[in-house]
Amino acid sequence: MRNDPHKSAFRNVNLWIFLILLIFSFVSFSLKGSMKVYLVKNVSALILYPFGKVISVSRNIFSAQSKNLKLKKEIVNLRIEIQRCVNIKRENELLREYYGFKQLANFELFACEIIGKSPGLYNKTFIVDRGLHKGIRRNMTAVAANGLVGRVLESTNITSEVLTLYNRDSFVSAIDLRSRVQGIIGWRKGTHLILDNVALHSDVKEGDTLVTSGMGSVFPKGIFIARIISVEENPEKIVMDIQAEPFVDFSLLENVFIIKECEHSSVGTFSEKESKERVWVKMDMFSSFPRSRRPFPHYPPLNLKLGKYVHLRNEDTLRE
């Protein structure tokens, strides 16, 4: 049978296009981070943004009432918690000042809605509805109510891509809250995270909480990451095999908060007027210090019940 010459030529053209595109794809894959596609990324984000937004808004409408009730309860609890935290934070600032430690940075939280998840099968990234216009930049930290989510990988003008903990490119310096043992937390497979670089016989136990260590200057210190669920010591290795379960349930996540470092925190900070008018002191805080070593010796005598918070006017404090 004779082949149609036009058809075979057409097939050849397709084959050549295929080979060229395939080489282009493989080269792009090998270049990875160095290949910048900001323009195309911006255009695509612009096209797909309305779809994602409409879907997420409609999703929210259906669950609004039940969420509203739940959130109202949470607000009450959190208000009480914030009141406690404000005092603890103030105490912490005073102590840091006393010991000459560097003051911890303040943070502002940007609430972002997840409008998309990466189509990739295993390495998870989220697309959120805030971008460069709202001040979201590369490497900013993303958190949820329960703990760390990841960091911002790329930002376009209106959207940002968040690299989650469930990604092989995501590594976080972590510290055991109880024993202060440090390691690097990451993900390789399955549903659990791996705490790596922990020397054999280190004091790490099941149930311990891992928080960010603040090293590397990407993630702020003290954000909850995961709980250790299994610890194995293999004498043939120099490090321990530790598995951890993240506090955040990534499959149910709908919103994240992007942390932005700023001069004044939006939460738990005294306004200028408040600072002038009053000082909150937890009275048992300095009880273990001799009076001469107290950060502010002019504080009143410590004869109040432990754990009680006392509201003092500045003038009273100074007079004392």
Place this chain on the structure above:
Amino acid sequence: MRLFVITILLFIFVAIQISLSPIISINDIMPNLILVFVFSVAFSYGQKYGLWFGFLSGFLCDIFDSAHFGLNMSLFLIIGFVVGSTKEKFYRDNLIVELSIFAITLFLYEIFYMLLLWQFSPGIYILNIFRYSIPRIIYTSVFAVFVFYLFRKTAVLAA
């Protein structure tokens, strides 16, 4: 007209895959709708359409997964080209045949996806195949049936 409709469908499928995946996923198993689209286009219209729409679909996916830019592009391109080449070799009106080829394609996609992403580590392959790939193939096939019907029954899309 057909080209225009397929291009619009491409954007809709990518948008649904990216935005709706949290809703339609079951136990973190989400259907691969873009692959369904690429397969349908390639199987219905042949090599040329499969080639270009495979490439474009992969490109759009990779834009939203910049850590592995090029991975989906190359895989969808190969799938579009190869499936498009088989257009005249199978009896297209039989849904079971189409669905079977689709399931094999998706399975191979998963294998090569892991291969390119993690290189050689057999333990992980076997674990992931049983835990994620097979449920995903079953789940995606359910969606595929609807999409295949869409391509057959819509006058503009009918090959």
